[in-house]
Amino acid sequence: MNNPQLRQNIIEELDFEPSIDTSGIAVAVDDGIVTLSGHVGTYAEKVNAERATWRVKGVKAIAQEIKVRLPFEKKVNDDEVARRAVDILAWNTWVPRDAVKVRVSNGWLTLTGSVKWDYQRREAEKAVRKLSGVLGVTNEIALAPAIQATDIRQRINDALKRHAEVEAGRIRVDVSDGGHVHIEGDVDNWDERQAVERAVWSAPGVQFVEDRVRIL
Structure with missing residues (x-):
């Protein structure tokens, strides 16, 4: 998808989101890398603007530069x-x-x-x-840490296999002591990437997740 079309799709998705006042938001796109800038009235709007942007197909990364500007x-x-x-x-x-x-x-x-x-x-x-x-x-x-690394890894792999949105065979999981999890692999879209993260975090004992899963 070319930059102008992706930018227009993002703008339309932001306008479609009722929780955001988009009058102060600017959108720039360069090869799937999106920069959100400008200002909004609440922190919740800033978070929702980023989430809405991630919903648009073709977005690979976001530079979040929106400022929260409260009326006096x-x-x-x-x-x-x-x-x-x-x-x-x-x-x-x-x-x-x-x-x-x-x-x-x-x-x-x-x-x-x-x-x-x-x-x-x-x-x-x-x-x-x-x-x-x-x-x-x-x-x-x-x-709070609770479970050994080998047990955490098994629980994560089991959770990935249960998720209909995730192709578990494309995701690699490594767990170190202290509940630090490293995941990498390929997914087709942002929803699938989020599903992978949710599956990982659902395992008890996970303390930190290093997510290197790529969106193709």
């Missing part, structure tokens, strides 16, 4: 952002109570602590990024 009247003090984040995490039944700590500096929110499962870590980030006043989120929540 919507700016919130760090202590208020922190209080809201603590409250929303306490209300979230997917996140273990008192497992996640919150730090806020100039609108940038950092999550720390430890949980057992990756979905709990992702759910914590999902909960706080939609809060008013948040300019960005750094997720430093750790996963």
Whole structure:
């Protein structure tokens, strides 16, 4: 697909996404490498713009340069952002109570602590990024180690085989001590690449994933 057509497809997909105000977003494309720039009003819009872009066939990589620009009247003090984040995490039944700590500096929110499962870590980030006043989120929540490397690798391979979207034979998995997983291989599209990552993270004991899976 040529650059102008891919750029137009991305613009149309962004316009189609109701959660994004696209008036301040610019899109540039060079051989499947997409640069998103400009500004949006919330951090959630920034995240959703990147996700919408990944949905477009032909996108190989994204340079995310969108800035969150809060209207002056919507700016919130760090202590208020922190209080809201603590409250929303306490209300979230997917996140273990008192497992996640919150730090806020100039609108940038950092999550720390430890949980057992990756979905709990992702759910914590999902909960706080939609809060008013948040300019960005750094997720430093750790996963508690539980299983030996050989067992982790077997569980990942079994999970890949169960996924209808994934051709497991095209994916290679290596696991080192401490739950560090290296995956590589080829997939046909971004949805399949995400399915591979979800399968890997579904295995208990996974602490870190180095994803070198390529989109053909």
